[in-house]
Amino acid sequence: MSGIGAAALRKPGVLAGQVALVTGAAGGIGAACAELLAEQGAFVVVADIAAEAAARTAERIAADGGAAEAACLDMAEVASVRAAVQGAAGRHGRLDILVNNAGIAVAKPLLEYTPQDWERQMAVNVTGTFFALQAAARIMVPQGTGRIVNVVSTAGFVSSSTPEAAYDVSKGAVRQLTVSAGAELAPYGVNVNGVAPGTIATPLTDQVLDTPQKRARAGEKIPRRRLGRPDDIAGAVAYLASPAADYVCGHVLVVDGGWLLY
Numbered sequence: 001m002s003g004i005g006a007a008a009l010r011k012p013g014v015l016a017g018q019v020a021l022v023t024g025a026a027g028g029i030g031a032a033c034a035e036l037l038a039e040q041g042a043f044v045v046v047a048d049i050a051a052e053a054a055a056r057t058a059e060r061i062a063a064d065g066g067a068a069e070a071a072c073l074d075m076a077e078v079a080s081v082r083a084a085v086q087g088a089a090g091r092h093g094r095l096d097i098l099v100n101n102a103g104i105a106v107a108k109p110l111l112e113y114t115p116q117d118w119e120r121q122m123a124v125n126v127t128g129t130f131f132a133l134q135a136a137a138r139i140m141v142p143q144g145t146g147r148i149v150n151v152v153s154t155a156g157f158v159s160s161s162t163p164e165a166a167y168d169v170s171k172g173a174v175r176q177l178t179v180s181a182g183a184e185l186a187p188y189g190v191n192v193n194g195v196a197p198g199t200i201a202t203p204l205t206d207q208v209l210d211t212p213q214k215r216a217r218a219g220e221k222i223p224r225r226r227l228g229r230p231d232d233i234a235g236a237v238a239y240l241a242s243p244a245a246d247y248v249c250g251h252v253l254v255v256d257g258g259w260l261l262y
């Protein structure tokens with residue numbers, strides 16, 4: 001059947017005519033995802049709390065020949081999440097792809113977390129992610145088609161070496177959301193999957209790996225012998241967002257250079 005499975009990857013502009021919203025797309029992994037989806041022909045809504053940086057990412061995509069716009073979104077506010085998703089679908093008449101990427105890491109030893117730390121961590125990574133998925137699914141289910149890709153983490157499978165238990169719990173929740181929503185929405189033609197990055201060089205990891213020596217040491221501990229790059233994750237997200245993944249449901253694809261194999 002044309003457009004499904006392997007045939008889909010042979011088509012240039014495989015996402016032409018599709019509308020994608022990427023959360024946390026101003027920089028890091030989200031920006032790489034937005035750029036790749038635009039290269040594949042999608043119109044991309046670059047949604048982020050950092051409005052100016054999101055606008056710069058959208059401009060860069062346009063300068064490279066893609067189609068994009070920036071939108072302001074605070075994942076910690078359910079009303080803002082709903083408005084961003086509904087606004088994108090309202091302006092463009094449909095929503096085909098949601099990349100649920102925005103996330104923060106509140107990293108500290110378990111004994112030091114405050115209720116405020118916990119609530120902030122959960123508000124952005126769990127509640128925001130859940131309601132972005134729900135808002136997108138409310139558009140995609142009546143459409144009869146849609147792709148949602150949650151950005152999880154290897155921290156959703158094992159403990160991070162950096163003490164950040166609340167972050168680990170938040171990513172475990174997003175992993176399970178992918179499984180539960182994947183099963184519930186598949187009958188409606190909406191595929192929910194996830195990508196679990198290992199250690200990727202972005203501003204998020206710069207908080208901890210703040211010197212070239214630390215980054216080199218971290219890379220040596222990974223079977224692939226390097227840190228990941230945002231593009232490593234974008235490739236996996238683009239696959240799961242494409243018609244090539246039509247028969248993949250509720251799966252979390254680990255992209256970590258082999259880190260979890262040890």
Ligand code: NAD
Nearest residue numbers: 024026027028029049074075103153197199200202203204
């Ligand atoms: P990053 O900090 O470089 O980018 C995160 C983006 O999210 C930023 O543009 C930021 O402005 C935006 N953001 C933060 N809070 C927001 C909010 N309340 N509302 C809307 N946008 C908000 O991080 P990254 O490394 O690119 O991480 C992206 C995703 O990948 C996150 O979910 C993160 O947990 C996950 N992840 C990253 C790594 C890694 O090693 N970098 C590993 C595993 C998982």
